[in-house]
Amino acid sequence: MGFTKPDFPPVDPPTFLQQPLMERLRTLALNWVENGFGTPKVIHVIYILKLLFFYILGGVVLATATSGLRFWEVSTWWDEPIVYQKAVLWTVLLECMNLAGSWGPLVGKFKPMTGGVRFWVRPGTIRLRPWRRVPFTAGDRRTWFDVALYVVLLASLALVLVMPGVATEALLAALPDNTSGLVSPSLVVVPMVLLILMGLRDKTIFLAARGEQYLPAMFFFAVLPFTDMIIALKLLIVVVWLGAGFSKFGKHFANVVPPMVSNSPAIPFKWLKRAHYRDYPRDIRPSRVGDFMAHVGGTTVEILVPLVLLFSHNRWLSLAAVAIMVVFHLFIVSTFPLAVPLEWNILFAYAAIFLFAGFPNEAGYGITDMSSGWLLAVLVAGLLFFPVLGNLRPDLVSFLPSMRQYAGNWASAVWAFAPGAEEKLNSVVRAAPNQIDQLKALGYEPDVAEVTMQQTLAWRTMHSQGRGLFSLLIKHLPDLDRRTVREAEFLCNTLIGFNFGDGHLHDEDLVNAVQRQARFEPGELVIAWVESQSAHRNYQEYKVIDAALGVIERGSWKVADAVNEQPWLPNGPIPLHVTWSRKGPDREPAA
Structure with a gap:
């Protein structure tokens, strides 16, 4: 792996791209075994420097300087409660701005490297509400009200961070020598309320802020x-x-x-x-x-x-x-x-x-x-509520509140565009172009950029749900080898500015929001989408979505069938159980 050059798969791009899709994915999956994404080492250095100097050093300096402590005297602050509180709030602020998780080239943010804040301060970008029945949340476009609410949320977090601590009787009873205090409970309430309001209008920002973990912590700080x-x-x-x-x-x-x-x-x-x-x-x-x-x-x-x-x-x-x-x-x-x-x-x-x-x-x-x-008892019940519900009914709860971080049991999807149809995404209001265009802007040749993006598909096939998703595409798209196929988690970052492996961020709601601007014809964009496996079942439920027609098929596959197959499906598609299908000539994909 080079320091400034990627460890590119050993293929001739023009010739390679003429091969059938599953043959390409076999080559790329085998390459992934030894080289991973092949990211240049300089990218890892950028992440490390960002982590060490921006997040850790910046956070420590901020927390200690605003709490009457010296950052170089680690023994005096490592166990100071206000330092921990401000470390949490500093992390929330950075996550809210998308300057922490899901940042940079490793998630497909090549140029620009930052997504979230660039989308969320721009009216007209896509907004995804979590529940349709919540009043005053209709629509899928960000308004000036949403932008103002978001900016005030950031400002409220920054205010808590820079304000000095306050002493409480309970703190002094436990730590009589404490002089730094705790963050002001009344100030913490403000970003808590704003994060909840923001989340009711846009689940993306709530999930990006890791509200399922940091909101309870802020609640504990306050009460x-x-x-x-x-x-x-x-x-x-x-x-x-x-x-x-x-x-x-x-x-x-x-x-x-x-x-x-x-x-x-x-x-x-x-x-x-x-x-x-x-x-x-x-x-x-x-x-x-x-x-x-x-x-x-x-x-x-x-x-x-x-x-x-x-x-x-x-x-x-x-x-x-x-x-x-x-x-x-x-x-x-x-x-x-x-x-x-x-x-x-x-x-x-x-x-x-x-x-x-x-x-x-x-x-x-x-x-x-x-x-x-x-x-x-109340705290334990409250903390366990969403994890239990999310494991029993993953369709109701994001995998983040379900506490299934990086467990491999994800809602996932792949998008398959008819030749040239991906360009229609350029009509969607957003703050970043298609990833293929980002790579071209960095100097990649078109074929090299395409092979680079297809490596993310190989990564998906190496996980259990990838075998099912590509089985669906093979079944529904006779022209699959000619199509442009994209990993939805990466694609999602160009459409809403954030993704953390949650397929609920690119389900029908996002597809419909995109379709209202991109106006794909029937068959131009076909999506294979699957829900997480619930804890008490041995299968996963899928949907096939045509951007122009909506859901055209529902069904399931057994997880055992998926994990027992090779990523490139040498034996053909895994068994699929269809529970509903939209019939008729208007649902046939374009050849």
Whole structure:
């Protein structure tokens, strides 16, 4: 892999692009095994510098300077409550602006590298409301009211960050020598309310802000006395860890780890990357090494270690568990997963240290030390509500509030354009052009840019739902090899400025919003879309959507059939069970 040049697949682009699609995806999937996305190392350096100097150093300087502390005296502030509070709020601000997760080239933001804020301060861009029945949220275009609400949200977060702390009786009772105080509860209420209002009008910004995790933390900052606040924050982070661990049960997650490891610049040895696959290049399903990394290094760690942290009163055992979780999150950072949740992982590594080493259970901060058993019960029930509902009814809840981060069980989609039809997206009001055009603007030849984008399709096929999605395209599109196929998660970033692996951000609502401006003809844009697997079922439910006609087919496939097949479907499409189909000549795709 070059420092400034990508590690391009060993193909001649013009000749390669004449091959059938699934043959191309086989070549690119095998290349991914050894080289990942092939990102130039300079891009990783940019991410690291952004993480170290902008997020970590910038956040520490801001938190300490506004709290009467010196940033270079780490021993004086690492366990200061206001520093942790401001670390959370700093992260929320950056996420709200899309300067943290889902930023940069690894998510298809090549030029410009920032999406979110550029879209969300621009009237006329696409707005996705979460529920149609909420009054005053009709429409799918951003108005000046939405822009003003968003700007005020950013300003309210910035205000809390720069204001000094205030002392409370509960804080001084627990920490008599504390001089920095806590963030003002009354000031925290303002961004909380604004984030909820913003989320009711545009779920994209709420999810980008990671409202499912940071909103409860802000609520605890605002309403709970100090000791209860610390215990509640412990419950919150443990629920996030346990939710992520529980979501990794099943057949999906083993397919996540090998492609993630293959994409890691921290693992230069190709033999080690290949070891995560059964029999490269003949069989690239997960090997026993891949399964071990997934379900021992992943699932087991995320369930057992947080439980130790929550219940242990042994200082050394707790510190060992803290160290394990810090290493766990740093490992994720080192792999540069395509959603690039680097800041989130750094914050959680710091949270493990702050909460469980700074305020150990045996020092009066265990769950039995909460002031009220009823309060503890209500908090646990509230924190578990969306994870439980989202795992039982994934169609009702985003995979983020469901706490299924990077578990491989995602709502996903691929978009297939008739020749030349992708250009119609240029009529959609947005702040970034098509990714293929972004790469051309960076100097890529058209064929090279196309091969680069098709690598994201190969990445999708290496995950379980990719085998089903491409089975649908093969079934519905006899002209598939001539079409331009795009990974929806990447495409979504050019349409609404953000995506974090959530297919609910590019379902029929987005398709309809795009169609109102792009005006595709029947058959010009056909989308294969699948919902996450619910915890009590062995299948996933899919839709086939024609942008001009709406949903034209519904059905399901068994997860076992998907994970047992090779990414390039050498045996043809996996079995599909059709439950409804729109009949008639008007639904036939254009040849």
